[in-house]
Amino acid sequence: MPDSELGPIARPLRVAVVGAGPAGIYAADALAGQDDVAVAVDLIDRLPTPFGLVRHGIAPDHAKMRALRETLHHTLDHERVRFVGNVEIGTDLSLAELRRHVDAVVYTYGASGDRRLGIEGEELPGSLAATDVVAWYCGHPDADRALVEQAVARARDVVVIGVGNVALDVARVLSRAPGELVSTDMPQHVLDALAAAPVERVTVLGRRGPAQATFTTHELRELDTLTDATVLVDPADLELDPAAEEAMDRLVARNLAVLRGWTEHAGSPGRVSLRLRFHARPVRLLGTDRVTGVQVERTTVDAAGRATGTGEFDVLPADLVVRSVGYRGHPLPGLPVDERSGTVPHEAGRVLREGRPSPGEYAAGWIKRGPTGVVGTNKHDARETVKALLADAASGQLRPGGDADDLVETLLARGAEPVLLANWRAIDAAEAALGATQGRARTTLHERAALLAAARAAAAAG
Numbered sequence: 001m002p003d004s005e006l007g008p009i010a011r012p013l014r015v016a017v018v019g020a021g022p023a024g025i026y027a028a029d030a031l032a033g034q035d036d037v038a039v040a041v042d043l044i045d046r047l048p049t050p051f052g053l054v055r056h057g058i059a060p061d062h063a064k065m066r067a068l069r070e071t072l073h074h075t076l077d078h079e080r081v082r083f084v085g086n087v088e089i090g091t092d093l094s095l096a097e098l099r100r101h102v103d104a105v106v107y108t109y110g111a112s113g114d115r116r117l118g119i120e121g122e123e124l125p126g127s128l129a130a131t132d133v134v135a136w137y138c139g140h141p142d143a144d145r146a147l148v149e150q151a152v153a154r155a156r157d158v159v160v161i162g163v164g165n166v167a168l169d170v171a172r173v174l175s176r177a178p179g180e181l182v183s184t185d186m187p188q189h190v191l192d193a194l195a196a197a198p199v200e201r202v203t204v205l206g207r208r209g210p211a212q213a214t215f216t217t218h219e220l221r222e223l224d225t226l227t228d229a230t231v232l233v234d235p236a237d238l239e240l241d242p243a244a245e246e247a248m249d250r251l252v253a254r255n256l257a258v259l260r261g262w263t264e265h266a267g268s269p270g271r272v273s274l275r276l277r278f279h280a281r282p283v284r285l286l287g288t289d290r291v292t293g294v295q296v297e298r299t300t301v302d303a304a305g306r307a308t309g310t311g312e313f314d315v316l317p318a319d320l321v322v323r324s325v326g327y328r329g330h331p332l333p334g335l336p337v338d339e340r341s342g343t344v345p346h347e348a349g350r351v352l353r354e355g356r357p358s359p360g361e362y363a364a365g366w367i368k369r370g371p372t373g374v375v376g377t378n379k380h381d382a383r384e385t386v387k388a389l390l391a392d393a394a395s396g397q398l399r400p401g402g403d404a405d406d407l408v409e410t411l412l413a414r415g416a417e418p419v420l421l422a423n424w425r426a427i428d429a430a431e432a433a434l435g436a437t438q439g440r441a442r443t444t445l446h447e448r449a450a451l452l453a454a455a456r457a458a459a460a461a462g
């Protein structure tokens with residue numbers, strides 16, 4: 001529709017992006033970096049800090065990957081983007097209220113829930129979801145410290161269930177010698193707890209064969225950097241049936257080459273034996289008041305990649321079990337999420353309600369496509385979504401409507417404490433200052449109160 005029929009556009013299109021992880025930041029970047037439509041973006045996060053899983057998921061010993069924060073930060077500095085942290089949509093502000101303030105909403109709030117194994121004993125103390133352990137070692141303010149630290153303090157035998165990159169992260173972090181972690185930004189109490197943990201054996205369990213494992217070769221090879229651990233693999237676990245051999249792609253071939261290199265390792269000259277075991281399905285977790293073992297059934301894998309039990313069982317002792325079998329998204333009050341996939345139904349990023357695109361609602365990142373891919377995958381994904389949003393703006397389906405009140409003023413008026421860019425900078429500076437006192441580049445502040453106290457220092461400084 002031509003401008004004359006719409007009337008003059010008095011103000012930029014207001015877009016709220018819900019979740020300041022990679023997908024939200026890439027969406028904000030794609031919106032701010034184009035000149036076809038004037039936009040003002042509010043990049044909202046429930047935490048006082050931006051970066052989502054780049055801060056609270058990527059393992060702290062992956063310094064290069066975590067340094068992605070520097071690149072993502074450019075978007076926070078953009079004049080068309082306003083970071084609004086410490087505001088949870090669905091709690092501090094309902095979706096309906098948010099939508100009254102803006103012309104469009106892009107949901108990028110990730111998939112933070114954990115998938116269940118559905119086996120007996122899963123709820124025993126000492127059985128943790130990888131989400132709990134990762135949140136703890138990354139210093140997420142909502143991490144349950146007591147839950148994880150009680151389990152880590154007695155963890156001599158650890159079983160990690162799952163063969164994706166997150167499972168390897170957890171196994172690697174638990175197998176690191178204390179000296180290998182001191183240069184990371186882990187909170188000090190995490191370093192202390194890991195240094196005191198009695199870990200001797202870590203077993204990573206894959207239900208199917210090495211050809212079906214989803215970890216990347218880079219992540220696998222990193223196990224070779226452990227200074228005080230020996231990686232062990234049973235050659236029998238790596239035998240492929242002819243169909244798998246035939247279907248083997250380059251990733252599987254590279255992974256197998258790395259795994260085969262470890263089959264010659266014997267015993268454990270290091271403090272920790274880290275065993276990768278395949279064709280081993282956990283059947284139940286054993287124990288009465290806490291987990292003591294995992295009963296495992298040997299499997300075979302058919303041509304379609306399905307695992308079938310062989311009836312051959314054994315028991316692995318375990319003081320700590322970490323279940324790393326995937327993440328899933330949850331609904332925000334007022335937003336549909338597909339029960340099975342844990343994602344928001346969409347068409348090229350346009351949110352579908354009852355099968356039809358809902359005007360002014362979009363999704364990107366893990367809540368759009370599920371918990372797969374690397375950080376960069378979210379860039380293409382967010383661009384697709386923003387393309388749809390801009391097309392809707394160009395076709396007149398989306399346009400600045402009325403004189404909505406400013407979101408931050410509304411939040412302040414109702415007693416909320418939004419963390420803006422200057423406040424985040426103050427948190428950033430406080431973490432660098434804390435790190436400097438410990439001879440490190442940065443130490444993560446892990447308590448919401450400490451984060452907000454640091455944020456307030458910016459307000460006090462004017």
Ligand SMILES: Cc1cc2nc3c(=O)[nH]c(=O)nc-3n(C[C@H](O)[C@H](O)[C@H](O)COP(=O)(O)OP(=O)(O)OC[C@H]3O[C@@H](n4cnc5c(N)ncnc54)[C@H](O)[C@@H]3O)c2cc1C
Nearest residue numbers: 019021022023045046052053057089109110365366374375
């Ligand atoms: C343990 C782990 C390790 C990983 N390691 C790597 C790695 O080494 N390399 C790599 O490339 N990729 C890695 N990834 C994948 C990568 O982190 C993801 O691809 C990416 O973070 C997904 O981006 P997202 O923005 O969709 O979700 P997220 O990063 O989860 O961001 C979602 C954001 O939304 C916020 N939010 C949630 N609910 C609300 C609400 N109601 N209101 C406001 N805000 C809300 C959250 O606080 C969060 O900041 C890892 C993932 C995990 C889980």
